[in-house]
Amino acid sequence: MTTAPSDAGSWPSNLMVDGLAVSKQATPESFDEVSEILRGANARGDAVIPFGGGTQLGLGNIPSAGDIALNLSKLDQVVIYEPDDLTISVQAGCRIDDLNGLLAEHGQMLPFEVARPQDATIGGAYATGISGPRRFGHGSMRDLVIGITAVSPSGEIARAGGMVVKNVSGYDMMRLHYGALGSMGVILQLNFKVLPKPPAQRTVVVRFGELSDAIEAALGVRESQLSPTAIVVLDEGGARAAGVDVAPWTLLLRAEGPEDAAAQQTARLREATRVGALGSDVLGDAATDALWRGANTLLSAAPEESGIGIRLGMPASQASEIAEQLLATTGGGSATRRLSLDFGNGLLFAQVGVDTEPIDELRTLWERVRTLGSHATLLTAPPDVKRDIDVFGAEPAGFGLMRALKQQFDPSGTLNRGRFIGRL
Amino acid sequence: MAQPAVVAQLEAALGRDSVLSNPSELTVYEYDGSDEALAGSHRPDVVVLPQTAQQVQQVVKIARAMGMPVTARGGGTGLAGGAIAVQGGILVALTKMDRILEINTRDRYALVEPGLINLDLSQTTSRDGYFFAPDPSSQRACTIGGNVANNSGGPHCLKYGVTVNHILGLEVVLPDGELLWVGGPSPDVPGVDLTGILVGSEGTLGIVTKAMVRLTRSPEATDVLLAAFPSIEAASSAVSAIIAAGVLPTALEMMDALTITAVESAYHAGYPRDAAAVLLIEIDGLLEVVAENTRLISVICEQQEATEVRVASTQEERDLLWLGRKAALGAMGRLAPNYYLQDTVVPRTKLPVTLQRVEEISKDYKLPVANVFHAGDGNLHPLILFDRHKPGDIERVLHAGTEMIHWCIEVGGAVSGEHGIGLEKKDFLPLVFTTEDLAAMAGLKLSFDPLQLFNPEKVFPSGFSCGEVSALRQQALAARLGIDFV
Amino acid sequence: MTAESEERLGNFFGRNIPDVNVIRSCVHCGFCLPSCPTYRLTKRERSSPRGRIWLMNQVSIGNLELLDPIFEEEMSLCLNCRACEAVCPSGVKYGEILEASRAQIEEHRETPVAEKAARGLAFNVLFSDMKRFRVASHALKLYQRSGVQSAVRKTKLLNVIGLGESEQMLPELSDRFTVPHGETIAALGEKRGHVALFTGCIMSTAYAGVHESTIRVLTRNGFDVTLTADQGCCGALHVHAGEPDGGRKLARANIEAFEKAGFDAIIVNAAGCGAALKEYGHLLKDDPSYADRATAFSSTVRDVVEFLGDAGLSATPGPLNWTVTYQEPCHLAHAQRVTKQPRALITAIPELTLIEMPESSLCCGSAGIYNLIQPDMSSALLTRKLDNALSTGAEAIVSANPGCMLQLAAGLRARGDRRPVIHLIELLDRAYAAAESAAEPESAAAD
Ligand SMILES: Cc1cc2nc3c(=O)[nH]c(=O)nc-3n(C[C@H](O)[C@H](O)[C@H](O)COP(=O)(O)OP(=O)(O)OC[C@H]3O[C@@H](n4cnc5c(N)ncnc54)[C@H](O)[C@@H]3O)c2cc1C
Numbered sequence A: 001m002t003t004a005p006s007d008a009g010s011w012p013s014n015l016m017v018d019g020l021a022v023s024k025q026a027t028p029e030s031f032d033e034v035s036e037i038l039r040g041a042n043a044r045g046d047a048v049i050p051f052g053g054g055t056q057l058g059l060g061n062i063p064s065a066g067d068i069a070l071n072l073s074k075l076d077q078v079v080i081y082e083p084d085d086l087t088i089s090v091q092a093g094c095r096i097d098d099l100n101g102l103l104a105e106h107g108q109m110l111p112f113e114v115a116r117p118q119d120a121t122i123g124g125a126y127a128t129g130i131s132g133p134r135r136f137g138h139g140s141m142r143d144l145v146i147g148i149t150a151v152s153p154s155g156e157i158a159r160a161g162g163m164v165v166k167n168v169s170g171y172d173m174m175r176l177h178y179g180a181l182g183s184m185g186v187i188l189q190l191n192f193k194v195l196p197k198p199p200a201q202r203t204v205v206v207r208f209g210e211l212s213d214a215i216e217a218a219l220g221v222r223e224s225q226l227s228p229t230a231i232v233v234l235d236e237g238g239a240r241a242a243g244v245d246v247a248p249w250t251l252l253l254r255a256e257g258p259e260d261a262a263a264q265q266t267a268r269l270r271e272a273t274r275v276g277a278l279g280s281d282v283l284g285d286a287a288t289d290a291l292w293r294g295a296n297t298l299l300s301a302a303p304e305e306s307g308i309g310i311r312l313g314m315p316a317s318q319a320s321e322i323a324e325q326l327l328a329t330t331g332g333g334s335a336t337r338r339l340s341l342d343f344g345n346g347l348l349f350a351q352v353g354v355d356t357e358p359i360d361e362l363r364t365l366w367e368r369v370r371t372l373g374s375h376a377t378l379l380t381a382p383p384d385v386k387r388d389i390d391v392f393g394a395e396p397a398g399f400g401l402m403r404a405l406k407q408q409f410d411p412s413g414t415l416n417r418g419r420f421i422g423r424l
Numbered sequence B: 001m002a003q004p005a006v007v008a009q010l011e012a013a014l015g016r017d018s019v020l021s022n023p024s025e026l027t028v029y030e031y032d033g034s035d036e037a038l039a040g041s042h043r044p045d046v047v048v049l050p051q052t053a054q055q056v057q058q059v060v061k062i063a064r065a066m067g068m069p070v071t072a073r074g075g076g077t078g079l080a081g082g083a084i085a086v087q088g089g090i091l092v093a094l095t096k097m098d099r100i101l102e103i104n105t106r107d108r109y110a111l112v113e114p115g116l117i118n119l120d121l122s123q124t125t126s127r128d129g130y131f132f133a134p135d136p137s138s139q140r141a142c143t144i145g146g147n148v149a150n151n152s153g154g155p156h157c158l159k160y161g162v163t164v165n166h167i168l169g170l171e172v173v174l175p176d177g178e179l180l181w182v183g184g185p186s187p188d189v190p191g192v193d194l195t196g197i198l199v200g201s202e203g204t205l206g207i208v209t210k211a212m213v214r215l216t217r218s219p220e221a222t223d224v225l226l227a228a229f230p231s232i233e234a235a236s237s238a239v240s241a242i243i244a245a246g247v248l249p250t251a252l253e254m255m256d257a258l259t260i261t262a263v264e265s266a267y268h269a270g271y272p273r274d275a276a277a278v279l280l281i282e283i284d285g286l287l288e289v290v291a292e293n294t295r296l297i298s299v300i301c302e303q304q305e306a307t308e309v310r311v312a313s314t315q316e317e318r319d320l321l322w323l324g325r326k327a328a329l330g331a332m333g334r335l336a337p338n339y340y341l342q343d344t345v346v347p348r349t350k351l352p353v354t355l356q357r358v359e360e361i362s363k364d365y366k367l368p369v370a371n372v373f374h375a376g377d378g379n380l381h382p383l384i385l386f387d388r389h390k391p392g393d394i395e396r397v398l399h400a401g402t403e404m405i406h407w408c409i410e411v412g413g414a415v416s417g418e419h420g421i422g423l424e425k426k427d428f429l430p431l432v433f434t435t436e437d438l439a440a441m442a443g444l445k446l447s448f449d450p451l452q453l454f455n456p457e458k459v460f461p462s463g464f465s466c467g468e469v470s471a472l473r474q475q476a477l478a479a480r481l482g483i484d485f486v
Numbered sequence C: 001m002t003a004e005s006e007e008r009l010g011n012f013f014g015r016n017i018p019d020v021n022v023i024r025s026c027v028h029c030g031f032c033l034p035s036c037p038t039y040r041l042t043k044r045e046r047s048s049p050r051g052r053i054w055l056m057n058q059v060s061i062g063n064l065e066l067l068d069p070i071f072e073e074e075m076s077l078c079l080n081c082r083a084c085e086a087v088c089p090s091g092v093k094y095g096e097i098l099e100a101s102r103a104q105i106e107e108h109r110e111t112p113v114a115e116k117a118a119r120g121l122a123f124n125v126l127f128s129d130m131k132r133f134r135v136a137s138h139a140l141k142l143y144q145r146s147g148v149q150s151a152v153r154k155t156k157l158l159n160v161i162g163l164g165e166s167e168q169m170l171p172e173l174s175d176r177f178t179v180p181h182g183e184t185i186a187a188l189g190e191k192r193g194h195v196a197l198f199t200g201c202i203m204s205t206a207y208a209g210v211h212e213s214t215i216r217v218l219t220r221n222g223f224d225v226t227l228t229a230d231q232g233c234c235g236a237l238h239v240h241a242g243e244p245d246g247g248r249k250l251a252r253a254n255i256e257a258f259e260k261a262g263f264d265a266i267i268v269n270a271a272g273c274g275a276a277l278k279e280y281g282h283l284l285k286d287d288p289s290y291a292d293r294a295t296a297f298s299s300t301v302r303d304v305v306e307f308l309g310d311a312g313l314s315a316t317p318g319p320l321n322w323t324v325t326y327q328e329p330c331h332l333a334h335a336q337r338v339t340k341q342p343r344a345l346i347t348a349i350p351e352l353t354l355i356e357m358p359e360s361s362l363c364c365g366s367a368g369i370y371n372l373i374q375p376d377m378s379s380a381l382l383t384r385k386l387d388n389a390l391s392t393g394a395e396a397i398v399s400a401n402p403g404c405m406l407q408l409a410a411g412l413r414a415r416g417d418r419r420p421v422i423h424l425i426e427l428l429d430r431a432y433a434a435a436e437s438a439a440e441p442e443s444a445a446a447d
């Protein structure tokens, strides 16, 4: 597995994206500089690959060209933070951990989860649109964003939204860039509404022998009036990543709120998931943070040499069936597997590694699983696996519109050429 | 009047009963919930009442072939003139498409048609313990399609978020006549977030023919607090204090004395008539959490000089308190024949100064202003009361309104928090957005609707021509570079 | 008279011009639309309260002809059920401007001769004199018994007196008439007050049994009940149909009949009549010698359900092991805003189960003579109402207005459904009867 160093400045000058070496790198320090670089590249017909922490560069189709790597990590300022307004405006290169460190000083937070929050930037996380299980209770970046500044390949800097928590003035351009992999413009700045940090948090860890029991328990909690902020089922590999005692299946329930309430909810959650369980534990505040950081490594979309990472979307009620099929497909042989079923939101994350003849087996595996859910994304895979497939699955409904949008916002294909859905 | 040929084609596609072309029956589609003297009114050339998505599609195809504008209309409760057919053309009234097609509590969604009344949905799903969270005060009359188009909010959006947070997928007819499904029951469908883009686009990008909406589990416990304050300042400080204390209530609404008078004479909701302002605060969730937060908030209110803090203990009491709030706008008819409603938002810490400024403007223009609003979000609704038939009133109202908007923007706010831009607020957009900003938005419009047939003249300021957007972009860029680099 | 000297508001002119301030008080917020039966069925803006007010507005500013066919049709299609008025946050007095608009149309339109004659017969002859009304009703009963129905079926007489669709249910017509002669029936037990009973036209013929129940229930609850002499029809049908002058005449007579005695309340058991009586103040506001008296009269009028609900039952009803549903008469729920008391009274009966029907406040389509004028809309509403009512599985439908009861009973009959439709006060009466039969053996033992 390749990892990106924490200090983006020490990136080799040759950024590799899916085996493609990008020879030039630019590290602008102001919005106008970004505008300038893009305008130049656009005029010359150069292809630009923007990046922040480089932690999710594995996502996307193999670029058809890459002339300039646009490093946004120096645009990392917090522009406005008004704790009493519960709003913040940050530049795209700001790291998620840094941001939360600042917020925590004021008893606040942004509940965003990525595989490596110490490196990942807010802009990169927004552009990839991968979101962790805690959004069940708090909402995702898509739900909490209130404003954006983005620059077009021809250099215009445009804002939308603002610094208030509710706003319908003009189109929500924030939506155009969410999960669009930076192919409609380079995100420069994002505004969010922040949340009060709950005074206490716990995680209920329930171990099961059978997947069906774990799922039954998870669905039961989901349908109850209890309000965990995340509901996740992990397999053994997943449990290892999360650093909890390994059982065939582990149900994780996160409870947040006032001290007493969190404690009481924890007790009720334990009670509600007793049937079929092998045992359960409750983790306190610090352990909860550590656990979820580990579990969230399954959200990774980092470049990968030896395995694949998949995200499937599905209605929660079908999760059990789909998980069984996935197990059947990935079971046995030399496969290593890490699985995380995000029940609250209806997403499944799987990482599968194969030793022998990796390419063909991984391709076959992807072909099998990509039709399982209602949507599938190959988050990460060796370039050879990706070669002539679309990592975003089939062309989605509305692809014609997406093409029109790309044509409108990046007519020369300057940004992330060929990487987005349908090789836009 | 529509050309007979168009009417004939529409009748062939939809049946005679669903096509209205007699001028006397078209006249009732000239307005929506906005004040016609302020937003304007216009008679459509023809009104259609389709019953299926395919019929909507046919209408759009006919319109496109004839180059006629198309405007969608739901309950016609919009407050910004969004559903007014300013250029005439075809008005598509979606009121007959009002069925609930599926309720799936396991996966927490409902599939509904756009003309369904917001409250009808929650009333139906409440039997199973679920509700549709966006609850505009107009919920007994507005439609899901209108909510989607305006990205509507409501008192409970403080905790639950606005409409966009509750729309999982949409079926839409695009301006080119394509019928398209976007989104679905699980989030993060790969590709551009078309669902998110369509929500809040005020019918300018597509006509919603079905919506898959999120259902939220009813909370285990709910408390409603009524806190009375001796001054508006005290009430708005309490709002800031509650937000800053890190307890986020489900709803946090403020009403001033004038509003209390109107509501009390209409509904006898039991608001203290001698208070300068009341806060209506709802807290919901787990039993333990609600108990704790109710206690905390009561203490904060008392610290901020509340003269009375009352907790509604029965469902009936809660409903009565909410009824007064939800019907407050309408009850203004008891104070004056007309009102002009602003929908600005300010950062929450700016509420106290903003309310002071509103009061000053009210005095300056000698126009009474009632305040009833989503305080927790900083979303103001100053209602400027007037009589359209009094000479000079309209002009003064417009000036006063403009001053309020200017002030709110100065303190970092926005033109509209939930009612939309439509016709009525579009000329305020340049106060917040530069030509570059607007040009990017125009790019979105052109990608969807290159012929600009859907809901023309809405959202973008008068004189801003989406068609000339590339020229505008270049000019704007040159202007900025001129400052920066020359 | 020249046009200039006439009162004029756009294209409204002459007498009974709708109040422009009421028309303007509608801010077109749309809150009323979902409550409006004709809108719910058509989903057309013109058939909504807001649409109708806008049409009136267009006439008032001269943009629409008074006799524009769409305007006429909408003024007629409206049920005057006032559901819109009950939910309007701005307090728009819809009924008032609707009735004025209808009066305007009636005054200025070319009425076909035959219709004029029929209306003349109905409004000026039949309802204006209770003796004649009873004679006509007698004829009806003869007709019913003689079996020569087909001969009469084509005349619209039945419809005009509100019995239109009800041919099938005529056997339920009471054999007795209530003829008030000024007699007083004394309270049983401790006396709590003295009330007068307004007997009305249809109630005293078709539903005389309801009057008897009313008297029994009121006396049992401690009220002396007087059947005031010289009272007549309330005039609601006249006013609703755009014949306010006929209505005023009846109103004056009723005021004279009741005002001297000083009762605690004038009790009505027909919601439609009650609503009309409560509006005499408005109806006669321009009549200097009656305006104040009318207001005073109106202030003492109470629906029997409202009155008993507010006063509370002093005698405990006996048990009825029934499942019932309650259909809200528009003129009780919307025009008089009486919604809590009926439910309280029904649920005061031990062992009885009340299951609320969906859309209980949506009009059943009866609405006075509406089923004559708009038969299609009326029967569509009736179908919807019965579907809603029967979905509860109730064994009986309880209502509080004769028009609704006739309409519902006719609808049930047509479906071959034998479930009864009964007046709330009859339900209470039966419960008291049950109490008595339960008490008898006990009192015998005590003797
Ligand atoms: C008294 C009162 C109180 C209100 N309170 C609130 C409040 O608390 N919060 C709030 O957010 N709003 C409020 N509103 C405003 C209004 O009710 C909302 O904007 C509502 O969502 C509009 O819904 P509608 O069905 O009436 O839409 P309409 O007014 O008919 O249309 C609104 C817009 O949506 C478009 N549209 C309608 N249907 C479709 C469709 N199917 N596809 C595409 N476009 C469509 C129209 O073209 C138009 O631009 C209030 C209004 C009133 C009168």
Ligand code: SF4
Pocket: B330, C025, C026, C027, C028, C029, C030, C031, C032, C033, C049, C050, C053, C084, C087, C088, C089, C090, C091, C092
């Ligand atoms: S509720 Fe009242 S103000 Fe609103 S549209 Fe209806 S009549 Fe007009």
Ligand code: SF4
Pocket: C035, C036, C037, C038, C039, C048, C049, C052, C077, C078, C079, C080, C081, C082, C083, C084, C085, C094
């Ligand atoms: S009176 Fe009844 S039918 Fe007439 S507009 Fe009002 S609600 Fe509709």
